[in-house]
Amino acid sequence: MGLPRQLTEKQMKFAELLVYNEGRKSASECAYEAGYKTRPRQAASELRNPRISPLVVQYIGELRREIQEKYQVDLGRHLGELAKLRDDAMKKGAWSAAINAEVARGKAGGLYVDQKLILSGNLDNMSEKELEAKMAKILDDHKNLIDISPEESQSKSEIEQHPVSD
Template sequence: MKLKTLTDKEKLFARLYVDNMFSNETRTNTDIAIAAGYAKESAHQRAYELTTYKLKPHVYMHIEELKEDFRIRNQVTKEKHMARLNEIHDMAKQKGQLHTAMNAEVYRGKAAGLYVERKLIANKTIEDLSEEQLEEKLQKIEDDFGVRRVKDETE
């Protein structure tokens, strides 16, 4: 099926619609239609039509293409991540924000695999403790809770 050519208003609506999807400030589809140049009185209806495949397939498909383009452009790759950290490092350094610049540099190193983080988790069980350590722990419990052990007569 050959799709109809988009008008300038339709192109603008599609761009604003996709920009709105991925921005922090959210506008209604009606507001987007008004911003694209549609009359205020019919903007709600135009927005509905422009986002409905059955009514305006050429606009709907253009919106989908713009969304996919956005996803591809903003996909996080190691190279883009490293470049962005370098950019942050340089901006921070220019502003004299050495702590931020240093952090960006450390994160670049981590992303490049220059650092290896190791964590040692030691879980000792009661069987791993010496008799002396056990006595210390029992004494601490007695002191903390005001409890006294009853000594065995055979000791």
């Protein structure tokens, strides 16, 4: 028994159903729908086996490559599609969708940079001098926000003479 020289209609239909419904239908469902009614699971297995059905496997590969080329994501196409979605949303007055599409375009174009700053420091590990220096720097950095007039602040000697009791 030799290899067939071309695909049958049922084999082509199976391959097309398999590729175009990827993730939505199982291989056995595609085989059944293609006309393999008696043993669809076994037919699906045989049709995807390169030793048993090399032409079907080759055709499935060609279809997948076509789809990859058609839906391939590259920056220009992606930005163009987002611009189209933005424009369509603006025409419909869907401002939130339009803004989201424009932000997505900006991110894809590298205009936005997500930054996460993780500071690790522990006041418990600082000496008293380091704490005082840190507090003085904070006061100096934010003197326009923090207004401590001399009348409100107590000197160190006053605090020592009148300790706060619990």
